[in-house]
Amino acid sequence: xxxxxxxxxxxxxxxxxxxxxxxxxxxxxxxxxxxxxxxxxxxxxxxxxxxxxxxxxxxxxxxxxxxxxxxxxxxxxxxxxxxxxxxxxxxxxxxxxxxxxxxxxxxxxxxxxxxxxxxxxxxxxxxxxxxxxxxxxxxxxxxxxxxxxxxxxxxxxxxxxxxxxxxxxxxxxxxxxxxxxxxxxxxxxxxxxxxxxxxxxxxxxxxxxxxxxxxxxxxxxxxxxxxxxxxxxxxxxxxxxxxxxxxxxxxxxxxxxxxxxxxxxxxxxxxxxx
Numbered sequence: 001x002x003x004x005x006x007x008x009x010x011x012x013x014x015x016x017x018x019x020x021x022x023x024x025x026x027x028x029x030x031x032x033x034x035x036x037x038x039x040x041x042x043x044x045x046x047x048x049x050x051x052x053x054x055x056x057x058x059x060x061x062x063x064x065x066x067x068x069x070x071x072x073x074x075x076x077x078x079x080x081x082x083x084x085x086x087x088x089x090x091x092x093x094x095x096x097x098x099x100x101x102x103x104x105x106x107x108x109x110x111x112x113x114x115x116x117x118x119x120x121x122x123x124x125x126x127x128x129x130x131x132x133x134x135x136x137x138x139x140x141x142x143x144x145x146x147x148x149x150x151x152x153x154x155x156x157x158x159x160x161x162x163x164x165x166x167x168x169x170x171x172x173x174x175x176x177x178x179x180x181x182x183x184x185x186x187x188x189x190x191x192x193x194x195x196x197x198x199x200x201x202x203x204x205x206x207x208x209x210x211x212x213x214x215x216x217x218x219x220x221x222x223x224x225x226x227x228x229x230x231x232x233x234x235x236x237x238x239x240x241x242x243x244x245x246x247x248x249x250x251x252x253x254x255x256x257x258x259x260x261x262x263x264x265x266x267x268x269x270x271x272x273x274x
Contacts, residue, residue, distance in 0.1 A: 003092075003095055003099055007092050007096065008052070015045070165199050165211045168200070168209075169199075170187075172188055172242065172244075173186075173188045176207075181205065182207070188200050188202050193227070193234055194230055196227050196230055198231070199211040200244075206232075207239060208227055208240070208242070209242035209243065210244070212245050213246045214245070214247045214248065215245045215248040215252050215256060216249070216252065217252060220245060221263070224243050224265065225241070225263060228241050240266070243260065243266070244268045245267075245268070245270065246271070247270060247273055248273070249272075249274070253269055253272045257269075
């Protein structure tokens with residue numbers, strides 16, 4: 001039990017328990033003290049109140065304890081027969097002051113640690129912001145590179161005897177395997193679910209994609225979302241959504257980009273034309 005809590009309980013007993021007060025008075029032989037203490041209940045209530053507030057607001061503890069000591073000194077001077085009692089209270093207050101001083105040092109130490117942690121957090125936040133910007137820049141570069149590769153290899157696929165859709169499946173399979181998103185040995189395929197043909201599909205992890213040579217309208221994104229919902233219903237999990245467009249008009253591309261960001265679609269557009 002903390003000394004301040006013990007003191008508060010003793011003061012409360014002296015205030016509320018008459019038998020306890022007389023027992024204490026009998027031990028020290030001052031029957032008259034009890035009578036005089038009754039006249040100072042309000043003073044002690046004020047002291048207890050000050051002490052309680054002092055414990056809650058450590059920053060002002062020195063000023064509050066000086067006030068208590070001044071009040072105790074005034075009581076001792078005006079009530080000489082209470083001198084022993086006041087001395088006892090002084091000792092308790094001194095002990096409390098030491099305890100508060102100790103707490104104050106701990107609080108100061110904690111504040112310094114908090115300040116240090118705040119600086120560390122601020123530094124980390126700056127580093128995270130910097131990394132976010134770098135990642136964003138890298139993602140833009142990767143997306144740009146993927147778009148350029150799609151556009152370039154799409155032309156080459158004509159001479160290789162494979163369709164643009166087949167080329168995209170092979171390209172994405174290699175890319176996803178390299179990034180560790182799908183295991184080696186698994187390949188993206190074509191799939192039909194409820195009469196809907198899905199150009200890019202893998203069951204585990206669940207991937208649903210749409211491939212189109214040219215996007216005339218933003219509806220290409222809606223087609224993919226419809227097929228993704230069918231796959232989600234069939235396999236009871238959220239699919240990774242990929243939309244690959246070889247060419248798109250600028251206004252259509254902008255609307256598709258907006259939908260892709262909103263619906264968490266990985267979008268690759270080979271060329272944007274005016």
